[in-house]
Amino acid sequence: MFSFDQLRGFVAVAEELHFGRAAERLNMTQPPLSRQVQKLERAIGVRLFERDNRRVELTAAGTAFLSEARRLLALADNAPDLARRISAGSAGTVRIGFTAVSMLAVLPAVLRRIDERLPDVDVDLYEMVTGEQIDALLAHELDLGVARPPFDPDVFGSRVISREAIMVAVPAGHRLTGLGRPVEARDLATEPLIMHAPSKARYFYDLVVSLVPISHRNVVHSVSQVLTMVWLVSAGRGIAFIPEAATRLGIEGVEFLPLAGVDKPVELHLLWLKDAKNPALWQVLGHLDGFQV
Structure with missing residues (x-):
C-alpha cells in the first residue's frame, strides 16, 4: 500500500521532471524524496520514471498513473471540507417523497429553491401517496414528504406549502358548463360521481364529503389517483372533485368549474420526523421557511 506523501512526491517529480526542484517544492531534501518514489514504484509494481544522471522522464505507466494520483490527492484534500459541509447540512442528500398531483406545481418550485440555495445538496425523489410517505418517514427511508394532512404532531413536523381550490371536473359540453355561475351542491343531486x-385517498374523501352532501347511490367509481379520475371524466363516466393543480393535466374532453362557497381548502404540507438526524434536511427546511406555492 502506498501513502499520500508518496503520491505527493511522485506528482511533484512528474511535474518538475527533476528530483532536486521537486524536493525544493516540497521543502525536503532529495534523498528522502527518491526513497518515496522508489517505495511507490514497489507498492504498485511498475516503473514510473526513466531516469539517469541527466534526465527524468515519465514512463507510459507513469503518465497514466499521474492523472489518477492527482485525482486521489484532490479527493483527500477535499474530503475534510466535504465532511464539514455535510455535517453543517450544506452538502449531502435529501430523500423526498411526493404525491403525483404535487408534481404539477409544488414540487418543481421546491426543487428549484433547493437547487438555487443549496447547490451541493442532492435530491432523491420517490412518488408515493401520503400513507406510503408516512410509513417511509417512520422507517427512515425518506427525509421529507410532500403530503396531505392530517399527521401526528407528536411525531411529525409539518408546514403548509400550498393551498388551492377544489374544482368540479365535468365532461366537455356537460350541462353544468352552461350555468354561468359556480356549481352548487343542489346541481349535483342526480350526477354520477367519480369519488x-x-x-x-382519505384526505380528499373526507374533504369532499365535508363540503358537498354526497349520495352514495350516485357514486359510480372510487379511485385513489386524481389522474385516473380526470381520465374517467374525459370518458364520460361521471364528474369528479379535484384539486385546482390537476387542471394543468391537459387532458382533452374535460372542463373545470368552480365549486360555490369554497375558497382554498386543499392543503399540501412539507412533512418530516421531528427527531430526523440528516443535517441537509434541516438546511432544506430552513431555506423553505415561509415558502409557499
Whole structure:
C-alpha cells in the first residue's frame, strides 16, 4: 500500500521532471524524496520514471498513473471540507417523497429553491401517496414528504406549502358548463360521481364529503389517483372533485368549474420526523421557511 506523501512526491517529480526542484517544492531534501518514489514504484509494481544522471522522464505507466494520483490527492484534500459541509447540512442528500398531483406545481418550485440555495445538496425523489410517505418517514427511508394532512404532531413536523381550490371536473359540453355561475351542491343531486377511495385517498374523501352532501347511490367509481379520475371524466363516466393543480393535466374532453362557497381548502404540507438526524434536511427546511406555492 502506498501513502499520500508518496503520491505527493511522485506528482511533484512528474511535474518538475527533476528530483532536486521537486524536493525544493516540497521543502525536503532529495534523498528522502527518491526513497518515496522508489517505495511507490514497489507498492504498485511498475516503473514510473526513466531516469539517469541527466534526465527524468515519465514512463507510459507513469503518465497514466499521474492523472489518477492527482485525482486521489484532490479527493483527500477535499474530503475534510466535504465532511464539514455535510455535517453543517450544506452538502449531502435529501430523500423526498411526493404525491403525483404535487408534481404539477409544488414540487418543481421546491426543487428549484433547493437547487438555487443549496447547490451541493442532492435530491432523491420517490412518488408515493401520503400513507406510503408516512410509513417511509417512520422507517427512515425518506427525509421529507410532500403530503396531505392530517399527521401526528407528536411525531411529525409539518408546514403548509400550498393551498388551492377544489374544482368540479365535468365532461366537455356537460350541462353544468352552461350555468354561468359556480356549481352548487343542489346541481349535483342526480350526477354520477367519480369519488376518491376512502381507504387510499382519505384526505380528499373526507374533504369532499365535508363540503358537498354526497349520495352514495350516485357514486359510480372510487379511485385513489386524481389522474385516473380526470381520465374517467374525459370518458364520460361521471364528474369528479379535484384539486385546482390537476387542471394543468391537459387532458382533452374535460372542463373545470368552480365549486360555490369554497375558497382554498386543499392543503399540501412539507412533512418530516421531528427527531430526523440528516443535517441537509434541516438546511432544506430552513431555506423553505415561509415558502409557499
